[in-house]
Amino acid sequence: xxxxxxxxxxxxxxxxxxxxxxxxxxxxxxxxxxxxxxxxxxxxxxxxxxxxxxxxxxxxxxxxxxxxxxxxxxxxxxxxxxxxxxxxxxxxxxxxxxxxxxxxxxxxxxxxxxxxxxxxxxxxxxxxxxxxxxxxxxxxxxxxxxxxxxxxxxxxxxxxxxxxxxxxxxxxxxxxxxxxxxxxxxxxxxxxxxxxxxxxxxxxxxxxxxxxxxxxxxxxxxxxxxxxxxxxxxxxxxxxxxxxxx
Amino acid sequence: xxxxxxxxxxxxxxxxxxxxxxxxxxxxxxxxxxxxxxxxxxxxxxxxxxxxxxxxxxxxxxxxxxxxxxxxxxxxxxxxxxxxxxxxxxxxxxxxxxxxxxxxxxxxxxxxxxxxxxx
Numbered sequence: 212x213x214x215x216x217x218x219x220x221x222x223x224x225x226x227x228x229x230x231x232x233x234x235x236x237x238x239x240x241x242x243x244x245x246x247x248x249x250x251x252x253x254x255x256x257x258x259x260x261x262x263x264x265x266x267x268x269x270x271x272x273x274x275x276x277x278x279x280x281x282x283x284x285x286x287x288x289x290x291x292x293x294x295x296x297x298x299x300x301x302x303x304x305x306x307x308x309x310x311x312x313x314x315x316x317x318x319x320x321x322x323x324x325x326x327x328x329x330x331x332x333x334x335x336x337x338x339x340x341x342x343x344x345x346x347x348x349x350x351x352x353x354x355x356x357x358x359x360x361x362x363x364x365x366x367x368x369x370x371x372x373x374x375x376x377x378x379x380x381x382x383x384x385x386x387x388x389x390x391x392x393x394x395x396x397x398x399x400x401x402x403x404x405x406x407x408x409x410x411x412x413x414x415x416x417x418x419x420x421x422x423x424x425x426x427x428x429x430x431x432x433x434x435x436x437x438x439x440x441x442x443x444x445x446x447x448x449x450x451x452x453x454x455x456x457x
Numbered sequence: 458x459x460x461x462x463x464x465x466x467x468x469x470x471x472x473x474x475x476x477x478x479x480x481x482x483x484x485x486x487x488x489x490x491x492x493x494x495x496x497x498x499x500x501x502x503x504x505x506x507x508x509x510x511x512x513x514x515x516x517x518x519x520x521x522x523x524x525x526x527x528x529x530x531x532x533x534x535x536x537x538x539x540x541x542x543x544x545x546x547x548x549x550x551x552x553x554x555x556x557x558x559x560x561x562x563x564x565x566x567x568x569x570x571x572x573x574x575x576x
Contacts, residue, residue, distance in 0.1 A: 218483070221479065221483070233471065236471060239508070242462060242510060243511060243514075263519040264520070266517065266532050281540045285544055288547040289547060292551050295555060349543075
């Protein structure tokens, strides 16, 4: 298809889609309206199960099965990346060279690593209480490790990042989520039903029944998934080199 | 609130989505195309959060407010957006890994040059 024809097709299709979307927007309930039936019910259910952060309650209690699907997508995407970015036959690995880092960068990065790591773990641990949770905290904790790459060099990062262990943790945390779900089935209730554990005191760390446990499983999976992903991309950039032809 | 403000956020979501589509269709660089797909995806966040907004509403988190004292925005769409962001980031990573392999095997970033299949 020529470029001109393609642009014409795009213009016609785009104009049609824009018209349909605009018509649909006019029919939607007004922005900022008062009526949110699902939201109201979700808040009520969350309060009934002593979970202060309603969003955590939606993710890990009311729609926990849906989160299992999201986790599987995450896991599959990481698996795909690992397969696609593996070392090919015509490539070899070079040991990364030690790098010179400016003194202030090094000092600041090494100072921030523990703070950022604790911050990430805090966000995971308080997911059922305050804004945050496994998804956000996992990303913070995983990227905190990579400050070592900025502050020192790639070899320092590799020492604190045993890749095999992180890959195993990724798989184990998906399993942990499944096993927690199956615990409900074994106890005679439904898969991923939050009815086994006591709901605890509202607004304390152990409140919400299964929510903190599922939250922790997701935190572990997201953190290890991000570490594995970044490791594979960094390996491509730093370690793996194509062999010279001939 | 004026009539325009009632629909403006939804129209912005539609506009961002169409911008992403335009970029995808006219892209001559695969990395740029992956970026355009992310733009399309971001439009769904705008739509979801706009659907869930309530005038004067605050975050649906009760660690520092008493239940029932303030209007709350819809937590369901926020939860959807939250999971979508993380999953979207990893799917973008997967697409970039594919692009990397294409560049290695075919030596080009231009999707128009990828005409024939090669083993």
